[in-house]
Amino acid sequence: MKAVIMAGGKGTRLRPLTCHLPKPMVPLLGRPCMAYIIELLRKHGIQDIAVTMQYKPDVIRDYFGDGQAYDVNLHYFEETSPLGTAGSVKQAQAFLDETFLVISGDALTDFDLEHALAFHKEKQAKATLVLTRVSHPLEYGVVMTNAQGQITRFLEKPSWGEVFSDTVNTGIYILEPEMLERVPQGQEFDFSQQLFPDLLQEQNSLYGYISPGYWMDIGNLQQYRQTQFDMLDGKVQLTIQGNQIRPRVYLADDVDIHSASQVTGPAYIGSGTIIEAGTELGEYCIIGQNNRLSRGSKVTRSILWDHNHLAPYNELAGSTLTSRIISKEASYFGDGSVIGNHVVIGANSRIEPNVKIWPYKQIREKTRIHSSYIWGDHAAKTLFKTNGVSGIPNLDLTPEMVARFATAYGATLAYGKTLAVSCAPHPFTRLLKRTLTSGLQSVGTHVVDLGDGFAPAACFAIRHLGAAGGIHLAWSGNDMEAICLTCMDAEGLPIPKSIERKVENSFWQEDYARASIQAIGSYRDETHWFQTYINALSQEISEERTHSTLPSMRIVIEASSWLQPFIVPFFKQLGSDAIHITSASTLEPLHQFIPLSGANLGLRMHDDGRSFQLWTETGTQVDSDLQTVFLYLCYLHSRPGGTIGAPVSAPTLLESIAEGLGAKIIRTKEDQRAVQEVTHESRMHPLFDALFAIGLVVLHLDRTGLPLSTLLNLFPSLHLHRERIDCPWDSKGEVMRRMMERTKDTPVDLVDGIKFYHDDSWILLLPDSDDPVFQLVAQSTAPELARQLVQTYRGHILNVLQ
Secondary structure: OEEEEEOOOOOHHHOOOOOOOOHHHOEEOOEEHHHHHHHHHHHOOOOEEEEEEOOOHHHHHHHHOOOHHHOOEEEEEEOOOOOHHHHHHHOOOOOOOOOEEEEEOOEEEOOOHHHHHHHHHHOOOOEEEEEEEOOOHHHOEEEEEOOOOEEEEEEEOOOHHHOOOOEEEEEEEEEOHHHHHHOOOOOOOOHHHHHHHHHHHHOOOEEEEEOOOOEEEOOOHHHHHHHHHHHHOOOOOOOOOOEEEEOOEEEOOOOEEOOOOEEOOOEEEOOOOEEOOOOEEOOOEEEOOOOEEOOOOEEEOOEEOOOOEEOOOOEEEOOEEOOOOEEOOOOEEOOOOEEOOOOEEOOOOEEOOOOEEOOOOEEOOOOEEOOOEOOOOOOOOOOOEOOEEEEOEOOOEOHHHHHHHHHHHHHHHOOOOEEEEEEOOOHHHHHHHHHHHHHHHHOOOEEEEEEEOOHHHHHHHHHHHOOOEEEEEEEOOOOOOOEEEEEEOOOOOEOOHHHHHHHHHHHHHOOOOOOOHHHOOOEEEOOOHHHHHHHHHHHHHHHHOOOOOOOOEEEEEEOOHHHHHHHHHHHHHOOEEEEEEOOOOOOOOHHHHHHHOOOOEEEEEOOOOOOEEEEOOOOOEOOHHHHHHHHHHHHHHHOOOOEEEEEOOOOOHHHHHHHHOOOEEEEEOOOHHHHHHOOOOOOOOOOOOHHHHHHHHHHHHHHHOOOHHHHHHOOOOOOEEEEEEEOOHHHHHHHHHHHHHHOOOOOEEOOOOEEEEEOOEEEEEEEOOOOOEEEEEEEOOOHHHHHHHHHHHHHHHHHHHO
């Protein structure tokens, strides 16, 4: 059998390690990652190997040559433009004239490849994916197989709601040569995005082999460090070049360790390295070739590549140093710090945790560095959450952070294009908006300032302006997680996850160009758009009320005081009498004030302009699930025969209502973009535009002439029960897989999370994207049955976690 090593990775998330190296050449215990892959192939009798390259190919070619040093034959195939995983392998088609194996050059594994090949031949497969189980599957392709090993479901880089297993694609494939006939020549084409989904749809001999053994993708700096710690701990079966002088302490030849130094271990020390007297090496130290660690230095859980010089009394506490770095006396490197090639650190300097310094920087003595030189901190959490980039004002979301975000966002998505910016009317959001605007302009993005408002008005303005998108700064009105940057595309929809990833990579790496001084973006002020949105919306709804003969409707609205100049005229144009109150302006609570004022309707409108809560004329708060159903009814009566998206957790009654009105419900993921994308008739949706939804409610009350309480009593009883259960991040994938296995004979829906159907009941297991929890939502014919269903599945999850 022949093999292909894919070695074209740039490794942007590993920078500054990969500023001068392709990702497969990053060293693990002193040798390139790809060297271990070549040895694995040779161990299993594979000697004829193709190597596909793109980024810095000469580094790979110069190091490995023709492969004779490894007793293999290497054949190189270089991409001049990106061709995708399958497109790059296509270049070697003439060489790959028999069953062949594809493997990544930048992941470490000890899989038994012969067992995988035997499985492939036994199943007479056209393509076999080698799979493994991981605790955090978001960055990989999640795969499900049946009892025969045939792949039944495949999804590349899912969100948490799409994770149905912890079994993932390792990027190791066994393929028949005919598979390359399906790959177009000279075009970008991907195995996991295109070829395998096509085979799955055709049910065309696509199999998955779950391999025992070790596998780690060297995808980020944490994985890079952990892989080497695992190697020292013996978790991966491979040869470490060096003498094991005691358990888990390896020394290459020609290492000079002074007798008055201390090496605790586990450790690896490369040839030519000098450890002076009084130096302490704590646990998990990986020291490459020709380093000098001077007296009094302390190093623990740190990695040094080659030719580095630490002057006396340096301290490394979890740092990674590449090559030819000089660190002068008494400097400190914090946990997670990473230093690029040829950097000079002045005496008595302090590099704080998680700081990254790019190559060839000069740090003056007694410098304390808090942020990265070419800023690229690793974040413990992802930048984007469910509703955008959110955080605590002036702690998480500072002017400095927003400026960096704006430059990354504008340079990545909108150079030479126009973006609209807006904010909630708060002094701090206005301050951040000015910072955001400046950052966008600095990278060549033109800015239209919409002024104060909320997100639905910004969406309306973006569409009518023909802008490329927009960013809105929302304020939640409390002290925690109070600000959110909502990013929208040209349709006013939240940007897709794929675009979020691009922006996030640029944000962390600052790997983008800035505009020349002649190309900075323009700025114009168009703060009328919030009022324009109000006028357009009220006009559209009032036109539908033209023929109403009912008396004026009275509505009590509890909302922030800044909204009063807008919402009172809005309802007046609808022919309604609006009474605006705030929580501090009335002695009675809202539920008592509504009947006292003789109102037909009450509502509490939230500052985001998207969500609100209804009360009936009797002062009864409307259940949230019943309110959802009612809003869909109002929408479908105003747009007969329409199609509207609904999140998978919404009550099943929606389908019955739609069918009765000749309309269609399309079930989607929970997120706003998914729901709105399939709502073809309008970019306004009652779940995400409060004034639009309230207008629909007014229309329906007019249409029927019935009180809200009477209309709600016409609905059959809804019995939904919701709970949240804590689950560690690293256990979510396993929980999803085990739940799928436990209930394999139960009908399921995998639109978002896993929805199990039981007779007249269903339950949804939805892993939360922002927090280490599962959301459980059940619907049944009686409240006790819904609660019981939740408790049953809660027990199943707890059993997995034990």
